Amino acid sequence: MDNQGDKSTKIPSLDHYVVKDPEAFARNVAHMIEQAGKAASAWVEPREKGLKRDTLADPVTDIVKTLSKVSEYWLSEPSRALEAQTKLFSSYMAIWSNSIRRISGEEVEDIAAPEKGDKRFTDEDWGRNAFFDFLKQAYLVTARWAGDLVENAEGLDDHTRHKASFYVKQITTAASPSNFLLTNPELYKETVASNGENLVRGMKMLAEDIVAGGGDLRLRQSDLTKFALGENVATTPGKVIARSDVAEIIQYEPTTKDVLKRPLLICPPWINKFYILDLNPEKSFIKWAIDHGHSVFVISWVNPDQRHAHKDWTAYINEGLRFGLDAVEAATGERAVNAIGYCVGGTLLSAALALFAKEGEDRIKSATLFTTQVDFTHAGDLKVFVDEDQIRALENAMSAEGYLDGTRMATAFNMLRSGDLVWPYVVNNYMRGRDPVPFDLLYWNADATRMSAANHSYYLRNCYLDNNLVKGMMKLAGESLSLADVKIPIYNLAAKEDHIAPALSVFTGCQYFGGDITYVLSGSGHIAGVVNPPAKNKYQFWTGDTPVGSFESWLEKSVEHPGSWWNHWHAWIEKQDNTRVAPHIPGENNVQVLADAPGTYVRIRV
Template sequence: MRNYKRRRENDPGEDGLTSKQEEAGQGGARTSAFDPKLIEPYVVKDPETLAVNVAKAVENLGKAASVWLAPRERGEIVDPLSEPMTELVKTMSKVAEYWMSDPKRTLEAQTHLMAGMFGMWTKTISRFSGDATEEPNLQPLKDKRFADEDWQRNPFFDFLRQAYVILSEWAEKMVTQAEGLDDHTRHKAEFYVRQITAALSPTNFVITNPQLYRETVASHGANLVKGMKMLAEDIAAGGGDLRIRQTDTSKFKVGENMAVTPGKVIAQSEVCEVIQYEAATETVLKRPLLICPPWINKFYILDLNPQKSFIKWCVEQGHTVFVISWVNPDERHADKDWESYIREGIDFALDTVEKATGEKQVNAIGYCVGGTLLAAALALHAQEKNKRIASATFFTTQVDFTHAGDLKVFVDEGQIGSIEDRMKSSGYLDGSKMAAAFNMLRASELIWPYFVNNYLKGQDPMPFDLLYWNSDSTRMAAANHSFYLRNCYLNNNLSQGKMEIAGKTLSLKDVKIPIYNLATREDHIAPAKSVFIGSALFGGPVEYVLSGSGHIAGVVNPPDKLKYQYWTNGPVAGTYEDWAATAKETPGSWWPHWQAWVEKLDNKRVPARKPGGGALNAIADAPGAYVLARV
């Protein structure tokens, strides 16, 4: 019975539709007969004005094309689109080879597709002919892209939607059911299919999106005029590459309404500034707190505004908070590798903390790749008998990259070699490349909705601090980025005890200090299972905590917002699935739970400290100069 149900979910029945498609309202049995009044909003009432505006839109599109072509004609951009397309074609050709190599398999694939299409076509014809024998069911669809009711009510758009869903599901099955693919090729193929189907969704085109069609008719094409103007502006802002605006950037300024927790820059190296924040309590915890953020984005994700600031909250709990603000590297930093970032970043910050407070030990926090660097530093410190970090907290940090998610799609010897060749000339990887990769991981949320709203609807995006931070990308120093890709994503050296830094081979088993390891349930960058597996690699006690939401919102979750939840389940043991199945759920933020964990380690307090103490003078007010450098 179970096998029959599974087949029925994925294989078409007599009507040519799978049970999943029927449940999603993709069968005509759940739609009403055709009502001619439904076409009224789509009738052009002022063709002359529409024609004029379409001409203006085409003119603006021509300007966008000129802005795109200009830097390429000048030789300033030599990164052709052919490179990723070549990778896509090479990957998908391996899938096609499986299905085309055997005539029987080719027929099977065609039959599966045609059965679904024929069933859907038959029911659509019945609707156009006025067959009202079926009861309508216009319940909202789960896919937010098809929220407009005309995706079901209007038979033309209903047909497009159903055809798209059937084709998308068919394309996905062609990958999942193809045999003989290695795991990496299959992963890439699944990723590329999702990118293609997301791009070709009928919601992304004026003629095939009912809401866009109606708005274009109602505004006589004025939306397209403004949209194409915005397209030209965004290509110009990207220096010849499209930089889709996801928020109103005019509403934010770092140091004025973002990253405003009071503090001072008290030290500076070639790779970082060290910020110490002013105390907000009369007494503070004796052991200072040092935060090591990722260098792929800027540190102020932890200090977006006073309401969301983890840094401000920590200060208010009595921590003396120090934060590493990484430099936005250029050609001068080409040779800065992981050893440089440890010595001139983490170790430099530890020296600064000791000078400013007199304390020889700190509690440390590492976020994402900043946490991976911190873990490597801890393993190196263990061999060097350096005990200055007494406890470590990791936010969404991977030390084992076996299950590293969709970012692994971009990592193989050929692609890394191509990235390294690109970095040789400049000494760094442009931040827009990483930003584009991260956006592709969630293209249906971070690319296409903004493409539609900005360029087809002609709407300005709403101000959103998180998306402003997301667009404030940073460059990656060549040596540092190459080391990261090869040692973590490609070869997984840290987890296997093979990573070499400063002439030493690192082992995480040497790390005996207490660790608080935070994962987020919906993380697409550092999956919760990947973080869980990494927890078992350390040699000391590990508190694994799972937070609701994703890579950012699951971390930046102030207690007073009463959002999400977190799970705990004692020591890390067994599989992630078993741990999660029996974990205890607690509503709200994990921040107080972490604070209790820190204070249980050491809750001694001393009088509040001033930035720099008596040993170091302030260089600048927080957030400093390094964070202000934009790509």
């Protein structure tokens, strides 16, 4: 069944929309109201006790201010406003006319149809039932009209236009008739069929999720009860061999008779937990690397609290990366190391490499960057949340506790793809009353981490706001950093559909490094483009010339390869140094073992 639904002229039966047991339905409505009251109490109670402070005013103020600038353009000239209104009204009239003609038996084309891949309107009654078909088309026309208002408004600076486009998309996605009981035929029919039992279950889940969020909604995207760290996620055997205030260093057990002489140190993002690279044995990049002869060490960042309020990037470099290099050397006796940085972990690694070059620290001999930005000119939709006013408001909010609550960042990431990561779960959980299915990736996604105030403020200001790293204006440990000082070879992986670190943004960052850069483009997005084991034979990757000139030109001349880029990366690593030595066992060389992998820091929940 496609998104158009059945356009048969036969009048559809209304039997599925009629309540069969009014008494049972009324009883369930009463139970639903009772559960809704519990949800309201769960929201109110922590606020009455002073345990929760709302900061909704700041984003709402920014939305109003931004969209007001768009409306100023259209309302400043009456004829312009009339033209826009007339265009929308004429579309409504055309949809209405088509509805009348269809009822009379004519075959007519839709005025508006969902885009390919839009799963919101798959129920047959979206096309067969004239009422729901009208709602669908009117919504699609209105959403596109609103987007065009932003696109065609003159006099907006790029940042304001970007924000306005993002906010309009969020509003129109939220306003979709598929999100509401009375305007979604599938929800309506399910409610009638169950006499409203789905709504009772949904309100009960809503109350539970507000309680779990401590007064805020913690939207469940997976059945979290089906996963446990060290049991069915993050299961690769290893030991914690070092611990600082901000990081644990995990050394994994070898599985091969010999290993590459250069150990591999992985610096993951602290915005999420490291086990995205070790979800399960079939998806684990860590296990795959071990099985291919790498001595793998991973930095597991602490989930910070008030004690870490002043831990900035210098602290994360010294107590994370440099601390990790020391631990690797103590465990293996090797000074030369291959390093990997993922997302903001890659940005930190890049800044650290520039600092190390100033200091003469040369233990990292090659660097691999997974979906990493160093130039934030084309940083994507996350830039919507970054300007002076918003950062200052965020800093004020962080000053009270010393950190940014993990749910704030998780919500921001989810809003980048609200049509996939928010509203389908709102409908499924709270209206259909269904538990989400177990999914390890979404379990990881829900395992949010806090950000220390100093760290997060430094990141937002120096990267997203001022783009200081590529300007040579970033300062760490008293040094002004230049990526041109980084002479080691770099494998720079981007993902074609990445909405967090866009492929163009990663590409433009290549030009600032001082050494040889291998730019590789993976299929899919920020996660699936990285976590793509060869055995799955999914997606593809592109290789090409040195990443100079335009991204479009590079892509046009690139060569597409089927499947995963992992083997290509491993071959690149072996070209740097393929010397093999006996494997290193965690705990040898008088190194103290502190805990089993995945460690203790990763278990600290928000």
